[in-house]
Amino acid sequence: MELNHTHDASVKSWLASANETGTDFPVQNLPFGVFRRAGSDEAFRGGVAIGDQIVDLAAAARAGVFEGLPQLAAQACSDTALNGFLAMGPVAWRALRHALFAALRHDAEARVVGLLQGCLLPQAEAEHSVPTRIANYTDFYTSIHHARNVGRVIRPDDPLTPNFQWLPIAYHGRASSVVVSGTPFRRPMGQALPPGAQAPVYGPCARLDFELELGFYIGPGNALGQPIPLDKAEDHIFGVSLLNDWSARDHQFWEMAPLGPFLGKNFCTSVSPWIVTMEALAPYRVPFAHPADEPQPLPYLDGAANRAHGGVDVQLEVRLETAQHRAQGVAPDRLTATSFRHQYWTLGQMVTQHTVGGCNLMTGDLLGTGTISGPTPPEAGAIVELSRGGTVAIDLPGTGEQRRFLEDGDNVILRGWCEKPGAARIGFGECRGEILPALAA
Amino acid sequence: MELNHTHDASVKSWLASANETGTDFPVQNLPFGVFRRAGSDEAFRGGVAIGDQIVDLAAAARAGVFEGLPQLAAQACSDTALNGFLAMGPVAWRALRHALFAALRHDAEARVVGLLQGCLLPQAEAEHSVPTRIANYTDFYTSIHHARNVGRVIRPDDPLTPNFQWLPIAYHGRASSVVVSGTPFRRPMGQALPPGAQAPVYGPCARLDFELELGFYIGPGNALGQPIPLDKAEDHIFGVSLLNDWSARDHQFWEMAPLGPFLGKNFCTSVSPWIVTMEALAPYRVPFAHPADEPQPLPYLDGAANRAHGGVDVQLEVRLETAQHRAQGVAPDRLTATSFRHQYWTLGQMVTQHTVGGCNLMTGDLLGTGTISGPTPPEAGAIVELSRGGTVAIDLPGTGEQRRFLEDGDNVILRGWCEKPGAARIGFGECRGEILPALAA
Numbered sequence: 089m090e091l092n093h094t095h096d097a098s099v100k101s102w103l104a105s106a107n108e109t110g111t112d113f114p115v116q117n118l119p120f121g122v123f124r125r126a127g128s129d130e131a132f133r134g135g136v137a138i139g140d141q142i143v144d145l146a147a148a149a150r151a152g153v154f155e156g157l158p159q160l161a162a163q164a165c166s167d168t169a170l171n172g173f174l175a176m177g178p179v180a181w182r183a184l185r186h187a188l189f190a191a192l193r194h195d196a197e198a199r200v201v202g203l204l205q206g207c208l209l210p211q212a213e214a215e216h217s218v219p220t221r222i223a224n225y226t227d228f229y230t231s232i233h234h235a236r237n238v239g240r241v242i243r244p245d246d247p248l249t250p251n252f253q254w255l256p257i258a259y260h261g262r263a264s265s266v267v268v269s270g271t272p273f274r275r276p277m278g279q280a281l282p283p284g285a286q287a288p289v290y291g292p293c294a295r296l297d298f299e300l301e302l303g304f305y306i307g308p309g310n311a312l313g314q315p316i317p318l319d320k321a322e323d324h325i326f327g328v329s330l331l332n333d334w335s336a337r338d339h340q341f342w343e344m345a346p347l348g349p350f351l352g353k354n355f356c357t358s359v360s361p362w363i364v365t366m367e368a369l370a371p372y373r374v375p376f377a378h379p380a381d382e383p384q385p386l387p388y389l390d391g392a393a394n395r396a397h398g399g400v401d402v403q404l405e406v407r408l409e410t411a412q413h414r415a416q417g418v419a420p421d422r423l424t425a426t427s428f429r430h431q432y433w434t435l436g437q438m439v440t441q442h443t444v445g446g447c448n449l450m451t452g453d454l455l456g457t458g459t460i461s462g463p464t465p466p467e468a469g470a471i472v473e474l475s476r477g478g479t480v481a482i483d484l485p486g487t488g489e490q491r492r493f494l495e496d497g498d499n500v501i502l503r504g505w506c507e508k509p510g511a512a513r514i515g516f517g518e519c520r521g522e523i524l525p526a527l528a529a
Numbered sequence: 530m531e532l533n534h535t536h537d538a539s540v541k542s543w544l545a546s547a548n549e550t551g552t553d554f555p556v557q558n559l560p561f562g563v564f565r566r567a568g569s570d571e572a573f574r575g576g577v578a579i580g581d582q583i584v585d586l587a588a589a590a591r592a593g594v595f596e597g598l599p600q601l602a603a604q605a606c607s608d609t610a611l612n613g614f615l616a617m618g619p620v621a622w623r624a625l626r627h628a629l630f631a632a633l634r635h636d637a638e639a640r641v642v643g644l645l646q647g648c649l650l651p652q653a654e655a656e657h658s659v660p661t662r663i664a665n666y667t668d669f670y671t672s673i674h675h676a677r678n679v680g681r682v683i684r685p686d687d688p689l690t691p692n693f694q695w696l697p698i699a700y701h702g703r704a705s706s707v708v709v710s711g712t713p714f715r716r717p718m719g720q721a722l723p724p725g726a727q728a729p730v731y732g733p734c735a736r737l738d739f740e741l742e743l744g745f746y747i748g749p750g751n752a753l754g755q756p757i758p759l760d761k762a763e764d765h766i767f768g769v770s771l772l773n774d775w776s777a778r779d780h781q782f783w784e785m786a787p788l789g790p791f792l793g794k795n796f797c798t799s800v801s802p803w804i805v806t807m808e809a810l811a812p813y814r815v816p817f818a819h820p821a822d823e824p825q826p827l828p829y830l831d832g833a834a835n836r837a838h839g840g841v842d843v844q845l846e847v848r849l850e851t852a853q854h855r856a857q858g859v860a861p862d863r864l865t866a867t868s869f870r871h872q873y874w875t876l877g878q879m880v881t882q883h884t885v886g887g888c889n890l891m892t893g894d895l896l897g898t899g900t901i902s903g904p905t906p907p908e909a910g911a912i913v914e915l916s917r918g919g920t921v922a923i924d925l926p927g928t929g930e931q932r933r934f935l936e937d938g939d940n941v942i943l944r945g946w947c948e949k950p951g952a953a954r955i956g957f958g959e960c961r962g963e964i965l966p967a968l969a970a
Contacts, residue, residue, distance in 0.1 A: 223664065224705050229788055242787070249786040254729050255720055259788040260701035260795070264665050264889045265753055274754040276886030279696055279827070288695050290827050293886075312706055312797070313715045313968070339886065345690040346683070347670055347700040348789020354701070354888040356753070386720070386731050445717030445734075445780065446968075447795040448705045527754070527887075 105139030112515020134165030158187035216361035220452030262354035280338035292526035300469035303331035398434035411497035426462035546580030553956020575606030599628035657802035661893030703795035721779035733967035741910035744772035839875035852938035867903035
């Protein structure tokens with residue numbers, strides 16, 4: 089994707105908070121979400137994050153901020169989910185982004201500034217819902233470091249399955265239990281096989297884990313039976329968010345042979361409220377290649393553009409805030425930090441693989457990248473890796489606590505951002521979720 | 530579920546075709562589907578099969594056939610999918626069934642008969658769509674005979690995984706590619722590892738298979754985090770249909786370690802147009818028990834009602850109609866015949882297991898039972914079992930052809946019915962699908 093004037097890092101906004109150092113949401117970002125005033129019974133509607141504010145796109149469409157295609161796109165964002173806007177495709181997405189950029193830059197028309205100032209809500213006063221009506225949720229498994237780390241726990245002799253380097257592995261997830269950041273959930277009940285036991289036991293999950301992932305949302309879908317070739321794949325991707333694929337490892341490892349994870353994953357999946365568009369990520373695209381001594385992608389998963397800039401350098405971290413952190417007023421401890429650039433397959437390859445057999449993607453579908461673990465142990469994207477299957481305690485310096493798995497009251501906070509000299513910081517905001525105690529058995 | 534006057538096998542209908550021996554749709558059945566006049570641009574709407582006709586419920590609601598709760602239920606069936614009706618729950622389902630039974634029986638009021646006669650469309654003149662908007666599709670794996678048969682192909686030393694006898698195994702399927710009976714689909718492209726090869730190849734599926742299953746549809750859902758106990762599970766099940774979980778075995782077996790089937794299944798799943806209600810199946814409920822020398826269900830999967838009548842004796846068969854059968858005008862050959870009564874877990878146990886960790890079911894969700902294979906080899910519900918992984922050719926006496934897997938032009942036809950002395954035959958109709966050639970690679 090080529091750079092254009094909306095990527096110019098020197099452009100400031102008339103909204104001061106959008107120009108602050110370290111903001112996730114400068115005028116070059118403009119991520120989309122769905123919001124309403126917190127605690128109200130207003131209808132949810134589409135908005136765009138800028139500095140510490142949200143542009144209410146429904147209000148802006150009514151106020152006459154836009155015209156032409158941007159106006160149609162903003163009207164589509166007035167719905168309770170972004171599906172209508174996502175279905176419009178890249179030309180409309182770009183048109184609205186460029187119109188917002190023009191309206192929010194420091195030298196925007198005074199008339200437009202006046203209108204937009206009436207369409208802002210502070211992010212601190214908003215609540216969110218999942219940004220699309222998710223018809224289908226798919227989770228990939230595309231970090232070779234995660235696959236090796238987890239594989240060692242389950243299959244010490246053979247951690248990496250032979251297919252991993254040939255195709256982006258995936259499984260179908262549960263769409264109904266995808267929730268937006270900030271939604272607490274109960275520790276799940278279920279069956280697990282205790283070490284050495286002959287029969288399983290029923291009880292609360294004893295090995296609750298997070299998974300650090302990115303999620304990406306599908307714009308226009310494809311017809312059943314019509315695969316999406318790699319060179320068209322990104323035309324179908326609207327943008328990227330943070331995703332936490334909460335996992336009940338004891339339930340998962342007992343149930344998953346031979347058909348994969350089910351109850352171990354389907355009790356909750358959290359997504360961040362904001363979707364960062366592919367256009368906003370353009371400055372952070374990086375070359376993609378498999379190591380020369382490893383299998384090279386088959387032709388249908390290979391292409392010049394994918395090699396040149398198929399990757400995305402998104403920096404990621406996970407922090408843990410326990411009940412003790414909150415009681416003591418201590419900042420959350422960082423558990424891990426890594427980047428998506430280490431991933432073994434690209435977003436485009438995931439779309440092409442998903443559809444190669446004819447499966448139809450639908451507008452608003454959510455695809456997860458799978459856990460993002462970097463090459464060194466501290467870069468692992470799940471506790472089961474950091475604690476080596478629960479055998480090593482993880483220190484939380486802030487409170488002096490330790491963790492092998494997650495405990496009730498723990499709040500896991502994912503953050504992501506792109507940053508480099510000469511480009512504007514593109515932040516993803518946060519994806520957080522707190523664990524409530526299990527229902528009594 | 531107790532029997533009532535709608536199960537009385539001696540009651541006839543004023544519609545002669547509903548009284549014919551061997552009809553799937555006597556007045557005691559009354560399955561629900563969604564239809565319109567074939568080839569028209571009419572809106573799809575709900576209907577009920579009776580004999581060789583369909584009662585147009587939208588027309589009947591307008592005509593004033595019903596009043597009270599049955600009228601509200603019929604109005605809910607006027608939508609393009611049955612979700613609104615399914616959300617109303619068992620009291621409404623029963624009310625509409627009983628009102629239809631009263632209106633269709635031989636001694637119905639003349640006024641009602643006159644009105645209903647104006648609301649009939651011959652089934653031969655109708656086309657169908659998938660009966661609900663399926664938000665989530667889950668496929669179980671609950672035939673121990675299927676698990677052993679397929680396990681022997683993949684894991685000869687250890688065919689049955691240790692969890693099988695402890696919980697109904699399941700995986701999330703693909704909701705977007707569920708199609709209604711009669712919809713053809715393309716042979717999928719994908720990766721497979723040829724026997725003895727070191728690297729996979731990309732090409733059309735070489736081991737295309739069917740899976741004989743029942744599907745069942747969820748009425749009222751449950752809130753995230755609120756499991757459905759076994760003694761309430763059937764309150765959430767509207768009814769049962771036929772389901773063919775088409776499978777690309779070569780793609781599936783290469784991709785499925787460690788996260789389960791994905792492209793091997795998600796190119797197409799076919800369902801029959803008619804959903805037979807749980808109330809219609811009441812005469813065919815049978816006791817359920819695991820063999821005494823096998824693990825007994827944990828308490829949350831056990832209950833007196835489930836033991837007394839958790840099973841359903843649905844007889845099932847699969848027929849194959851090849852291009853040669855059509856060219857020669859020969860009847861399809863029967864590949865297999867079995868019954869759902871052999872299944873290792875009940876529909877109620879599947880619902881309870883699905884939600885035990887808090888996963889929320891949604892109205893209109895589709896759950897598959899997994900392949901239904903009986904205890905003897907000819908009762909297997911998939912070709913991979915019948916042909917022992919493709920090593921034994923299956924004879925088709927009608928044309929003299931043979932099959933190890935499915936070929937282009939093959940039309941697979943599932944049928945199901947309940948039948949016993951003293952009870953009306955309850956038929957499921959057909960679920961069929963034809964295989965089109967793969968797109969050129």
